Amino acid sequence: MGRYVLRRLLIAIPTLIVISFVVYAILALAPTDPLASFGADPRVPPEVRERIRESLGLNEQWHVRYVKWVIAIAHLDFGYSFMSRSPVMDLIWQRLPNTLAVVGVAYVIGVLLAVPIGMISAVKRYSVFDHFSTTFAFIGFSVPTFFTGLLLIIIFSVKLHWLPFIYDSTLKITSLSTLGDQIRQSIMPITVLALFDTATIARYTRAEMLEHLPLDYVRTARAKGLKERLVVLRHVLRNSLIPVVTLVALGIPAVFGGAIVTEQIFRVPGIGELLVRSIGQGDTPVVAAILLIFATLVVLFNLLADVLYGVLDPRIRYS
Amino acid sequence: MAATDVEIARLPASVELKRPARSLWSDAWHQFRRHRLAMAGLFTFVTLVVFVLVGPLVYHTRIDNIDFTMSLKGPSPEHLFGTDDLGRDMLARAILGGRVSIAVGITSVLLAITLGLTIGALAGYFVKLDSPLMRLTDLFLSLPILPLLLVIVYLFRDSLRAAFGPELGIFLMIVGVIGILNWMPVARLVRASFLSLKQKEFVEAARAVGDPDSRIIMKHIIPNVLSPVLVAATIGGAILTESTLSFLGLGFPSDTPTWGRLLYDAKDYIDIAPHWAFFPGFLIFLTVLSINYVGDGLRDALDPRKTS
Numbered sequence: 001m002g003r004y005v006l007r008r009l010l011i012a013i014p015t016l017i018v019i020s021f022v023v024y025a026i027l028a029l030a031p032t033d034p035l036a037s038f039g040a041d042p043r044v045p046p047e048v049r050e051r052i053r054e055s056l057g058l059n060e061q062w063h064v065r066y067v068k069w070v071i072a073i074a075h076l077d078f079g080y081s082f083m084s085r086s087p088v089m090d091l092i093w094q095r096l097p098n099t100l101a102v103v104g105v106a107y108v109i110g111v112l113l114a115v116p117i118g119m120i121s122a123v124k125r126y127s128v129f130d131h132f133s134t135t136f137a138f139i140g141f142s143v144p145t146f147f148t149g150l151l152l153i154i155i156f157s158v159k160l161h162w163l164p165f166i167y168d169s170t171l172k173i174t175s176l177s178t179l180g181d182q183i184r185q186s187i188m189p190i191t192v193l194a195l196f197d198t199a200t201i202a203r204y205t206r207a208e209m210l211e212h213l214p215l216d217y218v219r220t221a222r223a224k225g226l227k228e229r230l231v232v233l234r235h236v237l238r239n240s241l242i243p244v245v246t247l248v249a250l251g252i253p254a255v256f257g258g259a260i261v262t263e264q265i266f267r268v269p270g271i272g273e274l275l276v277r278s279i280g281q282g283d284t285p286v287v288a289a290i291l292l293i294f295a296t297l298v299v300l301f302n303l304l305a306d307v308l309y310g311v312l313d314p315r316i317r318y319s
Numbered sequence: 320m321a322a323t324d325v326e327i328a329r330l331p332a333s334v335e336l337k338r339p340a341r342s343l344w345s346d347a348w349h350q351f352r353r354h355r356l357a358m359a360g361l362f363t364f365v366t367l368v369v370f371v372l373v374g375p376l377v378y379h380t381r382i383d384n385i386d387f388t389m390s391l392k393g394p395s396p397e398h399l400f401g402t403d404d405l406g407r408d409m410l411a412r413a414i415l416g417g418r419v420s421i422a423v424g425i426t427s428v429l430l431a432i433t434l435g436l437t438i439g440a441l442a443g444y445f446v447k448l449d450s451p452l453m454r455l456t457d458l459f460l461s462l463p464i465l466p467l468l469l470v471i472v473y474l475f476r477d478s479l480r481a482a483f484g485p486e487l488g489i490f491l492m493i494v495g496v497i498g499i500l501n502w503m504p505v506a507r508l509v510r511a512s513f514l515s516l517k518q519k520e521f522v523e524a525a526r527a528v529g530d531p532d533s534r535i536i537m538k539h540i541i542p543n544v545l546s547p548v549l550v551a552a553t554i555g556g557a558i559l560t561e562s563t564l565s566f567l568g569l570g571f572p573s574d575t576p577t578w579g580r581l582l583y584d585a586k587d588y589i590d591i592a593p594h595w596a597f598f599p600g601f602l603i604f605l606t607v608l609s610i611n612y613v614g615d616g617l618r619d620a621l622d623p624r625k626t627s
C-alpha cells in the first residue's frame with residue numbers, strides 16, 4: 001500500500017509543475033501590461049515607469065521570472081494583489097469560509113441525498129419512485145445553475161419575499177435569530193448547488209447498483225436466506241459505492257468551479273467571486289494564485305480518489 | 320398441378336416479404352422509438368432547431384428595433400416574449416440567440432470529437448504513442464476548466480476581435496477553447512475501444528490482405544468506435560459552457576445575442592421584468608434536457624444486451 005501511494009505521489013509532482021507552467025504561460029503570453037493602470041496616468045514619466053518595471057523584475061528573461069515565481073509559490077508566497085495591495089493569501093483566506101459555508105454544505109447535502117435516492121430507484125426499478133427520481137435527475141443536470149438561481153430568486157425573493165437574495169457575509173452568528181438569518185440566506189445558493197450534485201451522484205449510484213444486482217454473489221446471499229435488507233445494504237450497496245466514492249472525491253474540485261456561477265448570482269463573496277472580479281480588473285497575481293489552487297485541488301483529489309479506490313478495492317492495487 | 324407449382328414458387332418470396340432484413344440501425348431505431356421520453360426529446364430538439372433556423376424567415380421583427388415606450392413590457396400579442404430595457408423584441412432576440420448558442424454547441428463538439436478521436440486512435444493503435452499521449456490527456460484533465468476558460472477568454476478577447484472582427488473572432492475563440500478543453504473523455508473512451516478492437520479477427524484479416532495502418536484505422540476500427548451517445552452527451556455540455564461564459568459576461572458582445580448573454584443582460588432586472596430572464600433560460604434548459612434524453616435513448620437503443 002505504501003509503495004502504491006508513493007508511486008501515485010511521484011506522478012502528481014510533475015503534473016503540478018507542468019500545470020504551473022501552463023498557467024504561467026497563459027498569463028505571460030496575454031497581451032496585457034501589468035503596468036496598464038500606470039500607463040493611463042500621464043503624470044508618470046517613461047523613465048519612472050521603466051524603473052518600476054526594473055524593480056518588479058519585469059525586464060528579465062521569461063524563464064528567469066518563471067523559476068523565481070515557482071520558488072516563491074513553493075514557499076506559499078503568492079505576492080500582492082495589484083488592486084488591494086494586500087497579500088494574495090490574505091484575500092483568499094478571507095474568502096474561503098464563505099465558499100466552504102455554501103459550496104461545502106451543498107456538496108455534503110448532495111451526497112447524503114443522492115446515495116439513498118440512487119439506491120432506492122435501483123432496487124425498485126421502473127417504480128413510480130424510480131421514474132420520479134430519474135426525471136428529477138435529468139432536470140437536475142440539464143438546467144444551468146444560473147437559471148435555477150434566477151428562478152428561485154424570482155419566486156422566493158421577488159414574488160413571495162420569503163428569502164433575501166443577496167448574501168450578507170458580514171453577518172455574525174451570535175444568537176438564534178442571526179442563526180436563522182444565516183440559514184435563510186444560505187437556503188437558495190445551497191439548493192441550487194445541491195440539486196446539481198444530487199442529480200449527478202444519484203444517477204451514478206443507480207447505474208452502479210443495477211450493474212451489481214444481477215450478479216452471482218447477490219443470488220448466493222439471497223440463497224443462504226439473508227433478509228433482502230441485508231442483501232442490499234451489506235452486499236450490493238457496499239460494492240456499488242466503491243466507484244461512487246471516487247466520483248465524490250473527483251467531483252470536489254469541479255464543485256469549486258461550479259461555485260463561480262452560484263457565487264456570482266447570489267453575490268456570495270467567495271473564491272469564485274474573487275476570481276471573476278480579479279479577471280475583470282486584470283489582477284494577475286490573484287488570478288494566478290486561484291488557478292493554481294484549483295489545479296492543486298484537482299491533482300490532490302485525483303490522487304485521493306486513486307488511493308481510496310486502492311484501499312476499497314484490493315484488486316486495483318496489484319494490477 | 321400448374322397452380323400448385325406457381326404457389327410453391329411464390330411461397331418463399333412471400334415469406335421473405337413478411338420479415339425484411341434488419342440492420343443495426345433499423346434495430347436501434349426500433350428500440351429507440353419505444354423510449355417515449357427519448358422520442359419526446361428528439362421531437363423537442365428538432366422543433367427547437369427548426370424554430371431558430373426558420374424563425375427569422377417567418378418572423379420579421381428586427382432584433383435591434385429600439386422603442387423606449389415599450390421598454391420592459393411583459394409578453395403580449397405584439398411581443399410574444401415581451402421586451403427588454405430598450406424595448407427590443409425578445410422573441411426575435413431569442414431566435415437569433417438560439418442560432419448562435421446551438422451553432423457554438425455543435426461546432427465545438429465537432430472540434431472536441433475530432434481532437435479526441437485523433438488522439439485516442441493514435442494512443443490506442445500505436446503502442447509507442449500510448450504512454451505519452453495518455454499523460455497529456457491526464458494533464459488536461461487536471462486543468463481547472465471553467466476558471467481557465469474565463470482567464471483565456473478575458474485575456475485574448477481583444478486581440479482576436481482585432482484579427483477576425485468582433486463576431487467571428489469571439490465565435491472562433493469560444494468554439495476553440497471549449498473544444499480544446501473537452502476532448503479528453505472522448506480520447507479516453509476511443510483509446511479503450513481501440514485497445515480491445517485491434518485484437519479482433521477482422522482487424523487481423525484486414526492486415527493479412529495488406530491494408531496499411533491508415534486504412535485499418537479509418538475504415539475498420541473507427542466506424543466501430545464512434546458512438547452517437549458520445550456526441551449527444553458532449554453537445555449539451557458545450558451549450559451549457561457557452562451560456563455560462565456569456566452569463567459571466569465573458570462570452571459574446573451584447574450586440575450578438577446568445578441565450579446566455581440574454582440572461583446576463585436580464586439578471587439585473589429580474590425584480591421588474593422576470594419574463595426577460597425566463598425565456599432564454601427556459602430555452603437553454605429545454606435544449607439541454609432534450610439532448611440528454613436523446614442521448615439516454617440512444618444508449619439504450621445501441622446496447623446489444625437490451626435488444627429484445
